[in-house]
Amino acid sequence: MAETLLKVAGLQAWYGESHILHGVDFEIRRGELVTLLGRNGAGKTTTLRSIMGILGKRTGSIAFDGRETIGMPSDHIARLGIAYCPEERGIFSSLNVDENLRLPPVVKPGGLSIEEIYKLFPNLLERRHSQGTKLSGGEQQMLAIGRILRTGATLLLLDEPTEGLAPVIVQRIGEIIRQLKSRGFTILLVEQNFHFAATVADRHYVMEDGRVIDTIASSDVQQSIGKLQTYLGV
Amino acid sequence: MFELLGIAPQALFGQLLLGLINGAFYAMLSLGLAVIFGMLNVINFTHGAQYMMGAFAAWLLLGLLDVPFWASLVIAPIIVGLFGIVLEKLMLKRIYHLDHLYGFLLTFGLALVIEGLFQWKWGSSGAPYPNPIPGGYNLGFMFLPTYRGFVVVAALVICLATWYGIERTKLGAYLRAATENPTLVRAFGINVPRLITLTYGLGVALAALAGVLAAPIQQVSALMGVNLVLVVFAVVVIGGMGSIMGSIVTGFGLGLVEGLTKVFYPPASNTVIFVVMALVLLIKPAGLFGQTK
Numbered sequence: 001m002a003e004t005l006l007k008v009a010g011l012q013a014w015y016g017e018s019h020i021l022h023g024v025d026f027e028i029r030r031g032e033l034v035t036l037l038g039r040n041g042a043g044k045t046t047t048l049r050s051i052m053g054i055l056g057k058r059t060g061s062i063a064f065d066g067r068e069t070i071g072m073p074s075d076h077i078a079r080l081g082i083a084y085c086p087e088e089r090g091i092f093s094s095l096n097v098d099e100n101l102r103l104p105p106v107v108k109p110g111g112l113s114i115e116e117i118y119k120l121f122p123n124l125l126e127r128r129h130s131q132g133t134k135l136s137g138g139e140q141q142m143l144a145i146g147r148i149l150r151t152g153a154t155l156l157l158l159d160e161p162t163e164g165l166a167p168v169i170v171q172r173i174g175e176i177i178r179q180l181k182s183r184g185f186t187i188l189l190v191e192q193n194f195h196f197a198a199t200v201a202d203r204h205y206v207m208e209d210g211r212v213i214d215t216i217a218s219s220d221v222q223q224s225i226g227k228l229q230t231y232l233g234v
Numbered sequence: 235m236f237e238l239l240g241i242a243p244q245a246l247f248g249q250l251l252l253g254l255i256n257g258a259f260y261a262m263l264s265l266g267l268a269v270i271f272g273m274l275n276v277i278n279f280t281h282g283a284q285y286m287m288g289a290f291a292a293w294l295l296l297g298l299l300d301v302p303f304w305a306s307l308v309i310a311p312i313i314v315g316l317f318g319i320v321l322e323k324l325m326l327k328r329i330y331h332l333d334h335l336y337g338f339l340l341t342f343g344l345a346l347v348i349e350g351l352f353q354w355k356w357g358s359s360g361a362p363y364p365n366p367i368p369g370g371y372n373l374g375f376m377f378l379p380t381y382r383g384f385v386v387v388a389a390l391v392i393c394l395a396t397w398y399g400i401e402r403t404k405l406g407a408y409l410r411a412a413t414e415n416p417t418l419v420r421a422f423g424i425n426v427p428r429l430i431t432l433t434y435g436l437g438v439a440l441a442a443l444a445g446v447l448a449a450p451i452q453q454v455s456a457l458m459g460v461n462l463v464l465v466v467f468a469v470v471v472i473g474g475m476g477s478i479m480g481s482i483v484t485g486f487g488l489g490l491v492e493g494l495t496k497v498f499y500p501p502a503s504n505t506v507i508f509v510v511m512a513l514v515l516l517i518k519p520a521g522l523f524g525q526t527k
């Protein structure tokens with residue numbers, strides 16, 4: 001069994017005065033694809049932002065590849081090899097598609113080349129001179145994923161990459177996520193769409209009210225379906 | 235045609251050249267302000283004082299160390315830019331999270347302190363700076379002093395180089411992206427606080443460079459930036475905060491408008507820019523090139 005790449009323990013986080021995470025614990029081993037599931041407002045995005053270091057106040061422990069990152073500024077954390085694809089996608093309107101794609105600096109060897117990324121997302125190649133925010137929602141999502149593949153980061157944090165997209169694009173993104181896993185990326189995926197998540201993940205962590213309340217292995221999903229429906233309120 | 239208008243061509247072209255020269259300074263200064271505002275969210279009221287410091291640096295370098303104009307063109311902006319970096323690291327960076335008002339108060343106060351110190355040390359009467367390229371050309375319809383022609387061309391080159399740097403290079407892409415979403419750019423591994431410091435240093439250096447270019451035309455004096463910077467703020471408002479090409483076009487354009495006003499209706503020449511500003515604010519509050527957010 002592969003060694004632990006990310007270990008989150010007793011993570012608490014705040015937005016200003018509001019206490020959002022109340023002790024989150026989970027871990028991911030190298031090469032795994034793990035999801036965070038949970039209802040709206042459970043704290044999934046906040047957990048990713050805490051790992052990335054872009055939240056005002058956080059305590060507890062986040063160890064990446066054996067290094068404690070809880071006190072580090074986000075640019076240092078990124079340089080250790082963690083890359084973030086935010087829920088709101090974060091495409092820059094003052095940059096064209098190609099500039100958006102090349103923006104994140106390479107932090108380690110082993111990332112995809114620009115050519116490989118364009119091969120993965122042929123739409124982006126066609127539209128590489130367009131303003132980033134002129135792309136369709138699906139294309140923007142592909143750009144947001146594509147641009148973090150170049151950097152050599154080994155852990156990808158993907159926040160609801162299928163949100164609001166047509167089924168055919170959801171399927172395409174599912175294929176791409178599977179390809180990334182087979183290339184050796186470790187992936188932490190936040191999803192509301194459980195059916196999507198179930199098809200790609202090794203393991204699911206369920207969040208509620210700022211805590212991880214359950215773990216379900218992919219092999220146990222069938223038996224746990226009733227429990228999951230209660231958790232997710234679907 | 236000139237007879238028809240009752241204006242001598244010499245007067246018209248003379249004022250147009252003057253307008254172009256003023257416009258060159260408006261463009262260079264508003265460009266720096268726009269770049270600084272985009273990245274720091276601070277309206278740099280110290281800009282006029284930093285322009286003056288550029289002129290003084292050149293004058294002192296010449297007087298004390300015999301450094302020629304052409305070397306000062308490089309050295310003075312570096313010195314003043316470094317001074318800007320110190321200001322940013324010591325003071326400005328502490329107020330980014332606060333309201334705009336604090337940035338205004340701090341930079342305005344700094345301008346008063348800096349200008350006061352220079353006035354106290356060197357008085358306010360001003361000192362001449364020798365023209366590095368005396369002489370000129372008789373173009374037939376007017377006489378063009380070589381140095382003034384040089385200033386217009388140099389300002390254009392500086393403005394276009396700045397535009398290129400921001401719109402067409404990797405560093406410029408970082409700047410544009412960090413202007414939009416600094417948090418995310420930092421989460422990609424870019425040291426955004428350092429980028430902000432660098433931007434302020436470059437904006438200040440640009441003001442100082444304008445100051446060096448102005449030294450041979452104007453008297454070098456502690457208050458030389460005070461009135462200029464007022465006009466430049468009007469230029470920035472007219473062009474729209476944060477637009478690079480907008481600052482350049484508006485700067486040169488308004489210089490020309492001012493020059494033409496001097497020819498056709500001299501009494502309005504000091505106020506025409508502010509009249510334009512009022513009109514633009516009525517019709518297009520975000521400025522000619524600005525985007526409403």
Ligand SMILES: Nc1ncnc2c1ncn2[C@@H]1O[C@H](COP(=O)(O)OP(=O)(O)OP(=O)(O)O)[C@@H](O)[C@H]1O
Pocket residue numbers: 015018020038039040041042043044045046047087192
């Ligand atoms: N910027 C903010 N300031 C204050 N509170 C916030 C902020 N962002 C989120 N919250 C609160 O934090 C809690 C967790 O939000 P979070 O975005 O982590 O949820 P989530 O699990 O990602 O939900 P969703 O599925 O809707 O994306 C919510 O109660 C939310 O209201």
Ligand SMILES: [Mg+2]
Pocket residue numbers: 044045046087159
């Ligand atoms: Mg979320």
